[in-house]
Amino acid sequence: MLRTEEKVIDEAIQGEALDGRKVPNSNGRKVFIESYGCQMNFSDSEIVASILEKDGYETTKLLHEADIVFVNTCSIREKAEQTVRKRLTVYNKHKRKNPKMIIGVLGCMAERLKSKFLEEEKIVDLVVGPDAYRDLPNLVREVDGGRKAVNVILSKEETYGDIAPVRLGGNGVTAFVSITRGCDNMCTFCVVPFTRGRERSRDPESIIQEVRELSLAGYREVTLLGQNVDSYLWYGGGLKKEFANLSDEEKEKSTNFAQLMDRVAQVDRKIRIRFSTSHPKDMTDDVLHAMARHDNICDYIHLPFQSGNSRILEMMNRGYTRKWYMNRIDAIRRILPTCSISADIISGFCSETEEEHQDTLSMMEYVKYHFSYMFKYSERPNTMAQRKYPDDIPEETKQKRLAEIIELQQKHSHEQLKKDLGKTYEVLVEGVSKKSDDELYGRNTHNSVIVFPRENYKVGEYVMVKVEKCTSATLKGKAVK
Ligand code: SAH
Ligand code: SF4
Numbered sequence: 492m493l494r495t496e497e498k499v500i501d502e503a504i505q506g507e508a509l510d511g512r513k514v515p516n517s518n519g520r521k522v523f524i525e526s527y528g529c530q531m532n533f534s535d536s537e538i539v540a541s542i543l544e545k546d547g548y549e550t551t552k553l554l555h556e557a558d559i560v561f562v563n564t565c566s567i568r569e570k571a572e573q574t575v576r577k578r579l580t581v582y583n584k585h586k587r588k589n590p591k592m593i594i595g596v597l598g599c600m601a602e603r604l605k606s607k608f609l610e611e612e613k614i615v616d617l618v619v620g621p622d623a624y625r626d627l628p629n630l631v632r633e634v635d636g637g638r639k640a641v642n643v644i645l646s647k648e649e650t651y652g653d654i655a656p657v658r659l660g661g662n663g664v665t666a667f668v669s670i671t672r673g674c675d676n677m678c679t680f681c682v683v684p685f686t687r688g689r690e691r692s693r694d695p696e697s698i699i700q701e702v703r704e705l706s707l708a709g710y711r712e713v714t715l716l717g718q719n720v721d722s723y724l725w726y727g728g729g730l731k732k733e734f735a736n737l738s739d740e741e742k743e744k745s746t747n748f749a750q751l752m753d754r755v756a757q758v759d760r761k762i763r764i765r766f767s768t769s770h771p772k773d774m775t776d777d778v779l780h781a782m783a784r785h786d787n788i789c790d791y792i793h794l795p796f797q798s799g800n801s802r803i804l805e806m807m808n809r810g811y812t813r814k815w816y817m818n819r820i821d822a823i824r825r826i827l828p829t830c831s832i833s834a835d836i837i838s839g840f841c842s843e844t845e846e847e848h849q850d851t852l853s854m855m856e857y858v859k860y861h862f863s864y865m866f867k868y869s870e871r872p873n874t875m876a877q878r879k880y881p882d883d884i885p886e887e888t889k890q891k892r893l894a895e896i897i898e899l900q901q902k903h904s905h906e907q908l909k910k911d912l913g914k915t916y917e918v919l920v921e922g923v924s925k926k927s928d929d930e931l932y933g934r935n936t937h938n939s940v941i942v943f944p945r946e947n948y949k950v951g952e953y954v955m956v957k958v959e960k961c962t963s964a965t966l967k968g969k970a971v972k
């Protein structure tokens with residue numbers, strides 16, 4: 492799920508800079524860190540800040556006072572990369588005024604383009620892939636010494652499990668905790684397996700410890716992050732293996748996702764648990780039962796389907812059919828009858844016919860998603876789809892199909908939210924409404940945003956709110972005692 496591309500999609504993508512913070516052992520240099528892409532990237536930027544703080548770097552939210560500018564980048568669609576390139580032009584304008592400024596590219600584009608940035612484009616000083624952040628202080632020293640620096644080595648072990656991220660991006664209420672890195676799924680359209688490397692699970696003890704620390708620091712919601720959380724498996728090591736292939740001893744000490752959720756949910760009953768992303772091929776009934784067992788695990792699942800047609804799903808190498816996906820939806824309805832569901836959808840994948848597109852719309856009718864992230868297929872260099880299949884759906888057709896998907900989604904979102912009129916929900920307050928200082932906003936267990944009058948309520952509180960109105964994206968209500 493992409494934080495910077497929320498709701499609708501393929502429009503201007505915005506970055507977010509980490510807040511500024513002074514550190515006791517300051518070396519007098521300030522770092523500006525801006526992030527694009529998925530929650531994993533935002534979470535990684537906080538790990539980067541933590542690594543740099545230990546070396547005495549302060550963070551700043553102001554680009555013009557930065558000695559070092561890092562942009563944590565996304566490669567998922569062409570547009571995401573274009574946005575970053577525009578930002579690099581902006582940073583370079585600042586650099587003209589301040590020639591000592593160091594510009595570094597982090598994250599997925601660093602991995603995809605590697606030293607191309609340094610050699611051909613000469614617009615950056617440093618290129619660092621997602622598994623090499625521990626090396627950042629050394630790499631900066633190299634640049635200080637007059638060289639360009641690059642480390643894009645991907646790891647089979649790195650999970651940054653021992654690094655407590657500095658929570659600079661958030662609201663002090665909700666936090667992300669990575670539980671896996673990388674992805675082994677090889678969906679044919681996707682760059683992530685190339686940019687993030689092999690799938691690894693993180694030691695459950697370090698996850699529990701991080702959640703404990705968040706609880707002590709007053710956080711009220713934790714989102715467990717991974718490209719495919721359902722395949723989480725720790726067995727003493729974390730590199731992805733199938734449970735059936737573990738030794739008896741490894742099986743004995745193993746923790747799967749359902750078991751991890753059981754543990755995380757018990758750390759602090761006042762902390763809500765969310766997770767993203769679930770994968771239809773791996774989401775077991777055990778996971779759903781774990782959700783049902785714990786009141787503080789939110790009643791909401793993000794379950795991307797990408798396409799409603801089995802031939803297209805096969806070409807995408809998603810590992811499930813239309814029927815299998817529907818079976819997973821039926822399981823959710825059976826075990827968690829009130830659960831809200833959201834999805835990711837791609838329009839115009841290679842060779843998709845009009846009829847196959849209709850299968851996507853009919854899947855939407857079957858599930859009636861609360862909301863979706865909807866994208867036009869964007870061919871990515873070196874993916875299996877790029878090598879095997881022509882990107883043959885004309886842009887206008889992709890756009891037309893996307894527009895139909897968005898229109899249907901808006902109708903369903905509105906229908907789903909209308910069902911909430913008159914209901915009362917526990918809302919975790921996340922902030923003051925952007926539209927009015929007199930209103931607060933937060934989310935209910937279904938991940939729906941609710942806006943209500945501020946009165947004397949505060950950010951971080953749980954408030955019972957009765958829903959009175961709705962649009963296609965938000966609920967409005969009033970606090971009740
Ligand atoms: N791991 C998650 C998805 C991560 S990427 C999962 O498998 O569900 C987030 C979403 O971006 C994907 O679900 C997909 O809908 C979209 N996406 C990925 N590659 C894309 C591409 N080449 N073109 C268009 N959309 C893409
Ligand atoms: Fe990409 Fe597929 Fe992995 Fe998701 S599961 S990150 S879509 S390869």
Ligand code: F3S
Nearest residue numbers: 528529565566567599
């Ligand atoms: Fe995330 Fe974009 Fe990388 S979606 S994993 S930042 S390509």
